Amino acid sequence: MNPRKRHFVITYFVIGAFLNSLLWANFSHTGASNSHNTALGTVNILDQKFKETFAVIHEVEAAGAESAQIKDFVDRLNLALNLTDQAEAGAILDQIKGEASQLHDAASLRSYYNKIFVFAMVPVAALIVTLCVHYALKKRQSKVERIMNLKIREKREAQNV
Amino acid sequence: MSEDKKRAVIIFASAFMIFAMLAYVAVTPLPKEKFFQLYALGDTKKAERYYPNNNTNLSTDTPVKWYLGTNNFMGSIQIAIIRVKLGNQTLVSPNETQATPAPLPILVEFRKVLLNNETWEFPFVWKIANITDVGNLAYLTLNINGAEKYIEEVGAKDGYNYRLVFELWTLDIESNEIVFGWKASNQRRAAWLQLWFNATR
Numbered sequence: 036m037n038p039r040k041r042h043f044v045i046t047y048f049v050i051g052a053f054l055n056s057l058l059w060a061n062f063s064h065t066g067a068s069n070s071h072n073t074a075l076g077t078v079n080i081l082d083q084k085f086k087e088t089f090a091v092i093h094e095v096e097a098a099g100a101e102s103a104q105i106k107d108f109v110d111r112l113n114l115a116l117n118l119t120d121q122a123e124a125g126a127i128l129d130q131i132k133g134e135a136s137q138l139h140d141a142a143s144l145r146s147y148y149n150k151i152f153v154f155a156m157v158p159v160a161a162l163i164v165t166l167c168v169h170y171a172l173k174k175r176q177s178k179v180e181r182i183m184n185l186k187i188r189e190k191r192e193a194q195n196v
Numbered sequence: 197m198s199e200d201k202k203r204a205v206i207i208f209a210s211a212f213m214i215f216a217m218l219a220y221v222a223v224t225p226l227p228k229e230k231f232f233q234l235y236a237l238g239d240t241k242k243a244e245r246y247y248p249n250n251n252t253n254l255s256t257d258t259p260v261k262w263y264l265g266t267n268n269f270m271g272s273i274q275i276a277i278i279r280v281k282l283g284n285q286t287l288v289s290p291n292e293t294q295a296t297p298a299p300l301p302i303l304v305e306f307r308k309v310l311l312n313n314e315t316w317e318f319p320f321v322w323k324i325a326n327i328t329d330v331g332n333l334a335y336l337t338l339n340i341n342g343a344e345k346y347i348e349e350v351g352a353k354d355g356y357n358y359r360l361v362f363e364l365w366t367l368d369i370e371s372n373e374i375v376f377g378w379k380a381s382n383q384r385r386a387a388w389l390q391l392w393f394n395a396t397r
Contacts, residue, residue, distance in 0.1 A: 086372055089275060089309065093369060096272055096312075105311065109273055112309045153219045161211035169204050 088112065088128045091135045098139050099146030108135060230380040232276065233267040234364045234387040236320075246391060253394045256324045262391070265317035266364060268310040270378065276316060277365040277374060279305045280340070282350050283390070285357035290376070295384035297376040298361050301349045304340050305365075327355060327395050334395055355395035362389045 092108045111131050118124040238245035239261040248258055268274050281300035283289070290298045308316050325344050326337035333351035336358065337344055352358050364387040366378045377386030 086367065089273075089367060090369055090372075093273060102311075105273065109309050109311055116307055116309065150223045153223055154216075157212060157215040157219050160215045161208050164211040164215075165204055165208040168207050169200070172203070173200070 084125060084128050084132075085112075085115070088115075088132045088135070091132050091139070095135050095139045095142055098142040099149075100138055100142040104138060228269075228271055230270045230378075231385065232269065232274075232364055232366070232378055232387055233265075234278070234362065234389060235265050236362060236389050236391060237263040237265070239263075247393065252392060253396045254324055255396050256327060259321060259323045260393075262320045262322075263317055264306070264320045264362060265315060266310070266387075267315045268312060270312065270380070272312055274310050274312075274378070275307065275367040275374075276310050277305055277307045277367075279363045279365055280320075281361040281363065282336070282338070282347050283359045283361050284350055284352040285359075287350065289390065290361065290363055290386060290388045292377075292386045292388070295375075295377045295386045297363055297365075298388075300361060301347055303338060303345055303347065303360075304343070322360075324395050327397060336395055352395070357392060358395055359390045359392045364388065 089112065092105065092112065095108070096105050108131055111127055115124040115127040115131070118127070235243075236246075237243060241263055246262065247254065247260060254260065264278055266276050266278065268276065279297075280303045281298055282303055283298060283300045287300055288298055290296065306318065310316055320341065322338055322340045324336055325339040326346075328335045328337070328346075330351065332353055334353075334355035335346070335348060335351045336355075337346040339345075350358075363376060364378075365374050365376050367373075368375045368379055370379070375384075377384050379385075
């Protein structure tokens with residue numbers, strides 16, 4: 036391997052390792068916060084169901100769901116909380132839980148893709164900046180060279196006289 | 197490698213590092229202090245005029261209107277429960293340091309799921325419906341938001357130095373239990389209020 040290729044490979048691995056460490060640090064943090072939400076105790080049926088539903092919405096929020104969707108869930112959760120008819124409240128909680136579980140996967144995926152997109156834009160932005168700076172410097176250099184290459188000539192009018 | 201190429205590589209590497217840092221900051225949420233606020237206001241929604249004519253000596257059937265409120269700054273949705281308790285001068289108050297609630301009878305509790313940064317404020321209207329004397333102790337029947345309750349556990353000598361205690365409870369997701377206060381940075385915090393009054397005839 037020639038020195039130029041070796042240099043390129045080393046640079047590639049250093050940058051790759053740096054990117055991976057950033058991604059790992061970020062996703063491991065998300066994983067830890069999600070695992071907090073899984074431990075559940077035992078209380079009466081509606082309370083337990085309510086707590087489970089609340090925990091699911093909490094996870095959906097942590098996964099990066101939109102605030103309008105979370106507000107909708109919270110409004111319905113409060114509706115269930117104030118109902119005296121336990122069967123009706125239970126039905127609402129079941130419905131919220133089902134919808135929230137579906138939304139959780141979509142929100143997780145979307146926030147994952149958002150992160151990937153943001154990190155993927157890093158080399159693109161760096162390349163754009165490099166090209167801009169490179170050509171700006173080159174233009175400046177050529178201007179300086181043009182000035183340096185100027186030659187002194189006599190004016191034509193002076194020649195005619 | 198020519199000077200131009202060397203310079204381009206250095207610029208690219210520098211720009212890459214800067215943009216990578218910016219991207220990391222952009223996708224990582226900033227750590228914020230997590231807390232609740234609990235407050236009680238008078239009938240003008242200000243921290244004044246808690247009692248009619250600013251007189252803490254309340255006779256039976258004198259309505260008192262307060263506004264109770266709480267703010268959720270926990271960074272996520274939370275269940276807030278405000279428990280209203282009746283105490284006297286001698287019974288123990290809640291302990292903020294150890295996050296232990298007051299061992300007082302619960303008169304009523306209000307529950308709501310709050311969004312992050314949401315404020316929940318509601319009227320709390322109450323009056324002394326009846327005063328029952330047992331020896332030199334007075335026992336109260338309170339009417340809170342239209343519902344009456346006789347509190348046999350708490351009496352006060354000649355009806356003096358009663359207090360309504362408001363405690364904020366939340367659902368702790370880790371333990372799946374309703375707890376007094378809340379947990380932030382692995383520490384338990386608590387918020388409570390009390391308002392004193394005398395029961396007179």
